[in-house]
Amino acid sequence: MILSDTRILEEIAKETIVLKPYDRNCLGSNSYDVHLGKWLATYKEHILDAKKHNEIEYFEIPDDGFVLYPHIFYLGVTLEYTETHAHVPFLEGKSSTGRLGIDIHATAGKGDVGFCGHWTLEISVKQPVKVYKGMPVGQLIYFPVEGTIEVAYNQKANAKYSGQPDRPIESMMWKNKF
Numbered sequence: 001m002i003l004s005d006t007r008i009l010e011e012i013a014k015e016t017i018v019l020k021p022y023d024r025n026c027l028g029s030n031s032y033d034v035h036l037g038k039w040l041a042t043y044k045e046h047i048l049d050a051k052k053h054n055e056i057e058y059f060e061i062p063d064d065g066f067v068l069y070p071h072i073f074y075l076g077v078t079l080e081y082t083e084t085h086a087h088v089p090f091l092e093g094k095s096s097t098g099r100l101g102i103d104i105h106a107t108a109g110k111g112d113v114g115f116c117g118h119w120t121l122e123i124s125v126k127q128p129v130k131v132y133k134g135m136p137v138g139q140l141i142y143f144p145v146e147g148t149i150e151v152a153y154n155q156k157a158n159a160k161y162s163g164q165p166d167r168p169i170e171s172m173m174w175k176n177k178f
């Protein structure tokens, strides 16, 4: 099951779903549209190492847009700060971004019950495309949870991405023991 528009509104009223900024026009029949924040980032090194802390550098999308290229992997961020306390949030692309050849996440669209923060986007493109800060870029959908949550994401001591700020956050894979 996926929450409908009226169910999302009920959860917003109860503050079990928080979306900041919030605009009623961004609510679809069973999703909420999120937008591209102004910060992008790329990894400093060409060759990444999954065991190491790969650092990124940030840059701001100018007012007249920024061209993304297929051979470069970008991290982006949602304009929206979100909290989801009782449902599993999923970040999906939008058909309109997909039709421009823009992917906004790489393998992981799922969020966790208790995730609070801006969403980091893992952006790749099929052909050069100019993007703009504030453009609609994705949508959040919400799934009910079966069973009780023992530890919500915002209460987990080892949660890597809790409280993500309004800038993209690089992979913290290096914190895993393997």
Ligand SMILES: O=c1ccn([C@H]2C[C@H](O)[C@@H](COP(=O)(O)OP(=O)(O)OP(=O)(O)O)O2)c(=O)[nH]1
Residues within 6 Å of the ligand: 091, 105, 106, 108, 109, 110, 111, 112, 113, 115, 118, 119, 120, 121, 122, 153, 158, 159, 160, 161, 164
């Ligand atoms: O594209 C995404 C997908 C998820 N998240 C956020 C929401 C999610 O609740 C959190 C953690 O995601 P996930 O559990 O997939 O990451 P992990 O690598 O397993 O980290 P952890 O060990 O902290 O769970 O990151 C994003 O910012 N961007």
